[in-house]
Amino acid sequence: ASDVNIDVSVREEACTLGIVPTASTTATLAMGDALAVALLTKRGFREEDFAFFHPSGSLGKKLFVRVKDLMHSGDALPITSPDASLTEAVMEISSKRLGTTVIAGGDRKILGVITDGDVRRGIEKWGKAFFDMRAREVMTRDPKMVSEDELAAKVLGTMEKHSITSLLVSDGETHVIGVIHLHDILKQGIV
Structure with missing residues (x-):
């Protein structure tokens, strides 16, 4: 059970039939991004932290390869x-x-x-x-x-x-x- 409910429902989908999840998936994605950014900020997550978890990625290489x-x-x-x-x-x-x-x-x-x-x-x-x-x-x-x-x-x-x-x-x-x-x-x- 959760203590907080975040409602990201939409009045109607963008698809002309009104049944294909279009607007609702975009709203959910935007809310997920907002929560992730809020958590990054609260925890003081830095580029270096991201690079540590992704050392083979572009950012990891820029910050670690000497x-x-x-x-x-x-x-x-x-x-x-x-x-x-x-x-x-x-x-x-x-x-x-x-x-x-x-x-x-x-x-x-x-x-x-x-x-x-x-x-x-x-x-x-x-x-x-x-x-x-x-x-x-x-x-x-x-x-x-x-x-x-x-x-x-x-x-x-x-x-x-x-x-x-x-x-x-x-x-x-x-x-x-x-x-x-x-x-x-x-x-x-x-x-």
């Missing part, structure tokens, strides 16, 4: 010495298939980055002489970096803002620990 969950690291990380030839840098870009290589010292200290776009522009500018150059001569210094603990959704916004497809992941200092690519984020359904 860079460290998606980044390429270890043997998958494209790293090139600053003294390497550009042929070596291009081979690293190509073999790791991320469109970039990190230019780093022996201690993995980030010195710069070379992207496939840098390679195209370099060939355009210097022709064959481009391949006689060293990585340090053409690298982009001070590349954009992110922390492994940042939300992937936030990083996606950074990529869109700066029109870039990959970001270096640093240890909080200036040492590379990974690379995250736009496609890795999109494959997760984080939009």
Whole structure:
């Protein structure tokens, strides 16, 4: 037995025959939504709570998937010495298939980055002489970096803002620990 009765009856259905439940189902649905919203408000239910119960859904992924969950690291990380030839840098870009290589010292200290776009522009500018150059001569210094603990959704916004497809992941200092690519984020359904 209940203490309260909520009457959502309607005077007549919308169907011309007056027998198909149309207006009554809509009224019941609206009342159910109103009760659910009132309960959410009373209990202080937040986006994070919703995401917790739906971790594989779009909202759950936006609030829980972090860079460290998606980044390429270890043997998958494209790293090139600053003294390497550009042929070596291009081979690293190509073999790791991320469109970039990190230019780093022996201690993995980030010195710069070379992207496939840098390679195209370099060939355009210097022709064959481009391949006689060293990585340090053409690298982009001070590349954009992110922390492994940042939300992937936030990083996606950074990529869109700066029109870039990959970001270096640093240890909080200036040492590379990974690379995250736009496609890795999109494959997760984080939009």
